Amino acid sequence: MPGVAVPQEPARRRGRRRSGADTREQVLTAARAAFAERGYDGATVRHIAERAGVDAAMVHHWFGSKDALFTASLDIPLDPAAVFPELLHGPRDQLGERLVTRFLTLWDATGGAPLASMLRSVAAHDDAARMLRDFVTRVILTRVVATLGPDQPDLRAALVGSQLIGLGMARYVVKLEPLASADHATVVAAVAPTVQRYLTGPLG
Template sequence: MTPSRTDTSPEPAAPRRRGRRPGGGDTRSALLAAAREAFVELGYDGATVRGIAERAGVDAAMVNHWFGSKEQLFIAAMQLPLDPTLILDQVLPGDPERLGERIITMFLTVWDATGGGQLAALVQSVSSHQEAAKMLREFIMNVLIKRLIEAIAPDRVAMRANLIGSQLIGLGMARYVVKLEPMASADHATLVRALAPTIQRYATGDLG
């Protein structure tokens, strides 16, 4: 008869593998998959580099090795053809009262360069995929729009970022997904004249 085990303490856990996985591509793919899960579950601010690395089963240093930062990992996870840091550097300098013009101009320039590209696909998938919707919301609120206006918004930064985001998503849907005419073929100057005043009011004006 086998003696019963009296020691009820848990068995020691196997040490987690550290460092790069055997295949570089496997490590990058694992990090991207883990990042999408973490950003959807926890949001951009709640997800951490260490937590994402643990989900992927690699050392946290691999995030910097492959992506450089949490923000760049987020961009890669969303498959965005743009770098928010570059956009901020180009849009923020200048007259705060013309920020709306610069936001719309940059938005159209980036999207038209790829015919809508991955951003249009993301906008199109929002209506049927909760994961895509949450990722897009995090991008608008915490990675791009909020950072564009938080230095100049007189109050209610979150609300203002939401309002601007709604305009940009609506423009993206109409111009690149539904291809609503004449908006789909309108030149940049026409759309900037029409939309910039609304964006500007959302950023710095009286919301009532």
């Protein structure tokens, strides 16, 4: 599975036997099924662990948090617990800039394949669409917008989601030039003011 930057097993275990990696993959498969069926709030780590036939403590050990397990199950190479404190640290009026920079760094590393795969699922299956909705709500809304405390937080989160989804589509899947090959500074200069306004500016 390309691009999933979930916490790795400790290095000393690597290569000793396949079962660790296999089990982790089983957990991700169980997580995808559970999140798709029940949504983010309905799926519990305990249920996912049971479904994968492993101990819930092992799931916590590998993935750290339900958020991290969720993003890993979506093939989003992101550990929310590590990323968001870093994003939110710094001037509030440069949050758009930090968010777009992080987005580019994150997806440039893996290219278009995981994004195309996610979008294919989202366009084909309501379950996958719900997972992406939950992602925007849980991660963008709860972790970023809500901490800023603006008016209309739900609408702001959805607007940020719309521009980031569109940027991902344009740069990595549709490969719209010159956006697809533009350096980070160019994209950030163009797109960060949009994201910043959606986060903290006037909406009309």
